[in-house]
Amino acid sequence: MRDGGKRALLAVRGVTKRFPVDDGEIEALARIDLAIDSGEFVCLIGASGCGKSTLLRIIAGFEEPTTGEVTTHGKTITGPGSDRGMVFQDYALFPWMTVHRNIGFGPRQRGLPRAEIAAIADEFVKLVGLERFADRYPNQLSGGMKQRVAIARVLANDANILLMDEPFGALDALTREQLQRELLQIWARTKVTVVFVTHSVEEAVLLSDRILVMSAGPGRIESDIAIDLPRPREVSSPEFNAVRRDVARRLTSHLAPRALELAGG
Amino acid sequence: MSEQVTALAEVTQQAAPEAPAVHRSRHLAEKARAIALGVGFPLLLVVLWDRAVAITGTRLVPSPHDVAVMMYDFSFGGVYDDAFSATILTHIWKSMTRVYGGFFLAALIGIPLGLMIGRIKLLRQLLDPTINLLRPIPVTAWLPLSMIFFGLGPNAAIFLVFLGAFYPILLNTIFGVRSVDPRLFEAAAMLGCQGSAMFREVVFPASLPAIFNGLRIAHGFAWILIVVGEMTGVPTGLGSVIMDGRTLSRTDLVVTGMIVIGMCGFITDRIIVMISNRVLSWSPQHHA
Numbered sequence: 332m333r334d335g336g337k338r339a340l341l342a343v344r345g346v347t348k349r350f351p352v353d354d355g356e357i358e359a360l361a362r363i364d365l366a367i368d369s370g371e372f373v374c375l376i377g378a379s380g381c382g383k384s385t386l387l388r389i390i391a392g393f394e395e396p397t398t399g400e401v402t403t404h405g406k407t408i409t410g411p412g413s414d415r416g417m418v419f420q421d422y423a424l425f426p427w428m429t430v431h432r433n434i435g436f437g438p439r440q441r442g443l444p445r446a447e448i449a450a451i452a453d454e455f456v457k458l459v460g461l462e463r464f465a466d467r468y469p470n471q472l473s474g475g476m477k478q479r480v481a482i483a484r485v486l487a488n489d490a491n492i493l494l495m496d497e498p499f500g501a502l503d504a505l506t507r508e509q510l511q512r513e514l515l516q517i518w519a520r521t522k523v524t525v526v527f528v529t530h531s532v533e534e535a536v537l538l539s540d541r542i543l544v545m546s547a548g549p550g551r552i553e554s555d556i557a558i559d560l561p562r563p564r565e566v567s568s569p570e571f572n573a574v575r576r577d578v579a580r581r582l583t584s585h586l587a588p589r590a591l592e593l594a595g596g
Numbered sequence: 597m598s599e600q601v602t603a604l605a606e607v608t609q610q611a612a613p614e615a616p617a618v619h620r621s622r623h624l625a626e627k628a629r630a631i632a633l634g635v636g637f638p639l640l641l642v643v644l645w646d647r648a649v650a651i652t653g654t655r656l657v658p659s660p661h662d663v664a665v666m667m668y669d670f671s672f673g674g675v676y677d678d679a680f681s682a683t684i685l686t687h688i689w690k691s692m693t694r695v696y697g698g699f700f701l702a703a704l705i706g707i708p709l710g711l712m713i714g715r716i717k718l719l720r721q722l723l724d725p726t727i728n729l730l731r732p733i734p735v736t737a738w739l740p741l742s743m744i745f746f747g748l749g750p751n752a753a754i755f756l757v758f759l760g761a762f763y764p765i766l767l768n769t770i771f772g773v774r775s776v777d778p779r780l781f782e783a784a785a786m787l788g789c790q791g792s793a794m795f796r797e798v799v800f801p802a803s804l805p806a807i808f809n810g811l812r813i814a815h816g817f818a819w820i821l822i823v824v825g826e827m828t829g830v831p832t833g834l835g836s837v838i839m840d841g842r843t844l845s846r847t848d849l850v851v852t853g854m855i856v857i858g859m860c861g862f863i864t865d866r867i868i869v870m871i872s873n874r875v876l877s878w879s880p881q882h883h884a
Contacts, residue, residue, distance in 0.1 A: 393782050411786040423779035427801045427878045440788040440797075468878040488787050 339366035340524055341390065341492060345399035348385055348550075358549035359385050362399070365543070365552065369491075372518060372525045374535035374542045376582065382550020383528045384496055390526065391417045391494050403492065413437060416485020418495040422477040424469040430480050431456060431465040437488025455487040458517065475506035482514070486521060493518075495527045499534070511537060515562070532579045536571065537564055544581050554581050658848040666848040667855065680837065680849060688860060690833040691822050694750055698757025698825070699818040706762050706814075707807060710769025711799050720770075727766065735760045736824055743828055753825030753833070760821040761814035768810025772803030805879055808872040815868055819861035834860070 343365040349356045360382045367373055375383040388394045390401055392411040400407045403414055411417075424433050435452035443451070456465050459479035469477055478498055485493060499507040515538065518525055529535050535542045536558060544554040556578060564571055642660050649659045658666070669675035673682030713719050735756050746752040776799070784798045826835025834857050841849030 391782075391786060393785075411782065413786065413788040415786065417782070417786050419779055419783070421777075421779065423777065423783040425780060425783075425798070425801070427804070436784070436789070436797075437787040440793065470878065484783075484787070 340369040340371075340403060341365075341367040341526070342402045343386070343390065343399070344402070346386070346389060346396040346401065347398045348382070348389065348394065349397045360389075360396075361549040361551040363550075363552060367524060367526065369524055370522050372538055372540045373527065374539040375526065375528045375545060376530060376532065376535045376542055376578070377545030377550075378530065378547060378582075380550075381545040381547040383545050385550065386545075387417075387494050387496050387526060387528050390492075391415055393417075413441075413488045414490060415492045415494055416488060416490030418478070418481045418485060418493065418498045420497045420500050422469070422474075422481050424477055424480055424484070426469050429466050429468055430461055430472070433469070433480055434483045434487050436484060441488075451487050455483040458486070458520075459483045459513070473506070474502050475510055478502065478510060479513070482517065486517070486523065491523055493523050493525045493527075495525065497528055497530070500529075507534075514538070532575055532582065533566065536560070536575045536578060537566060542578055544578070556581070656847065658851055662848045663851045663855070666852045670849075670852050670856075680840075683832075684856065687832055687834050687837055688856065690750075690830075691826070691835065691857075692860070694753045694825055694833065695757055695818045695822050697750075697754040698759075698821075699761045699815060701754070701758045702761035702765050702814060702818075703811060706765035706810070707769050707800075710766045710807075710810075711773055711795055711803065713766075714770040714773025714803070715795070715799055727763075731763050731767075735821055739824065739828065748829040750830055752828040753822070753830060753835075756825040756828070757818045757821045760817040764813040764817060765807070765810040768806045768813070769803060772806025772810075773799055775806065776802040805876055808868075808876065812865065812868050812872070815865060816861065819857060819864075822857065 343363050346360060346363045347358070348360040349358050363386060375386065377383050385394065389396050390408075392401075392408050392415065402408065403412075408415075425436065428436065431449075431452050434455050435448045438448045438451045453465075456462055459482060461476060461479055461483070464472060464476060469480070472480070481498070482493070499510050502510065511534065514525075517523070525538075527535075527538060539558055542554075542556045542558060543552050544556065545551065546553045558574060560570060560574060646660045649657055665675055669677075669681050671682065671684045675681070713723055738756060738759055739752075742752040742755045746755055780798055780802055781794070784794060789797055822833070823835035823838055826833040827839060830836050834853050838850050838853040841847065841853060
């Protein structure tokens with residue numbers, strides 16, 4: 332899939348977003364154009380309020396763009412669809428369903444035979460290493476386990492684009508590192524395309540093939556940086572740090588003038 | 597990856613079986629104390645009642661002993677051998693058909709309607725003002741109209757119980773739907789869930805904690821309203837027993853009827869709590 336994927340799997344064309352507020356409108360996104368290839372791991376990074384989550388929610392189909400369109404496989408999206416699976420920061424698992432039933436939710440909606448649903452759920456429970464927790468309810472799980480279930484739930488539904496909105500932001504540092512490793516393994520194994528929103532430069536450099544740096548007021552993509560570091564990446568290596576410094580510098584160079592403007596105005 | 601996951605699993609599973617063993621005896625002592633206090637207080641009230649009747653020498657209020665005799669006769673007969681002797685089961689059964697007729701009808705209409713009002717804005721705008729206009733009207737005010745609609749008999753009683761049970765179920769269901777994390781709807785939509793499946797698979801189960809709250813409140817109202825409901829001229833039922841006792845100036849019968857209603861309401865409420873704890877086992881913070 333990744334070698335055949337020079338044609339863009341996901342394309343964002345001329346997308347803008349304005350939200351109505353009490354006295355007029357807020358321009359959340361200025362014109363965004365973006366093409367993502369099949370199998371790419373792309374991070375959206377930027378300060379809060381730069382519209383990175385809004386862009387992700389438009390790609391997911393939860394929000395409509397004010398102008399422009401998003402296409403997957405060349406077809407314009409009109410709403411949420413099972414080809415694009417969202418992993419939320421606060422998990423959004425169904426608390427009344429066991430791990431196994433949460434993961435089998437998508438296949439169940441497609442009306443597959445019972446045995447097949449169970450087989451798919453088993454397979455993806457195993458993929459995220461939660462065999463012994465299959466019959467637990469979400470509130471009996473740690474944050475890291477909940478996020479594994481959320482990832483398995485969208486993959487079990489044959490999503491080939493994984494949209495992740497600061498998925499590890501609520502986890503402690505150790506669990507976050509482990510889930511980052513697991514996500515990379517899953518990505519390598521399933522060849523899924525990932526669009527990952529984060530505000531951690533280190534996380535972005537560790538994970539992605541490509542980093543899109545966004546800036547606020549209105550939200551736009553400032554730089555598009557390819558990350559060519561070999562995998563697996565070592566956070567403490569000099570090469571990694573060089574790239575991290577570069578990305579951090581670009582991120583703050585967009586922030587600084589704005590901060591001065593605010594201070595001056 | 598899998599080694600670390602397994603390690604995590606073992607920590608959790610080892611901790612689990614030890615904890616209950618350590619806490620079991622303390623838990624039992626706590627439970628015994630709760631029961632002793634919960635049963636002791638009503639017994640104290642009975643003693644105070646007995647003393648108050650004895651000291652004032654009133655003949656208008658029956659003593660606990662009078663009521664106990666009446667209760668025995670109402671249950672098994674052999675003391676007064678009148679129209680009320682050994683009829684308790686008939687009256688309980690008749691009242692239950694009305695309480696649960698009204699209650700289940702209220703649930704059958706209130707829950708689906710509440711789910712739709714909570715989820716569909718148009719329906720909310722259409723119905724919300726009307727509901728809030730009708731809701732403050734006391735059930736007793738409906739008594740004359742209900743007798744015109746349904747005549748003298750059990751249907752009027754069922755209608756009144758239905759009215760009293762309907763609003764708590766409806767309002768709690770609407771509240772339940774409105775307070776579901778909107779992310780759950782988004783998550784379900786992206787997994788291919790839509791239309792009526794959304795109601796069945798997400799809206800309904802996510803609102804269950806609030807729905808059970810509503811059912812429990814409504815169930816209490818249903819028992820409260822049975823006396824009013826059976827004022828509509830039905831010959832049997834616990835409410836009609838109390839009305840008869842009033843007409844015959846037999847306060848021992850009135851109090852007996854009150855106690856039986858209290859017991860029925862209490863026991864059935866415990867059953868509802870048990871069902872609710874079972875159905876909501878995924879949500880420990882909702883255990884009552």
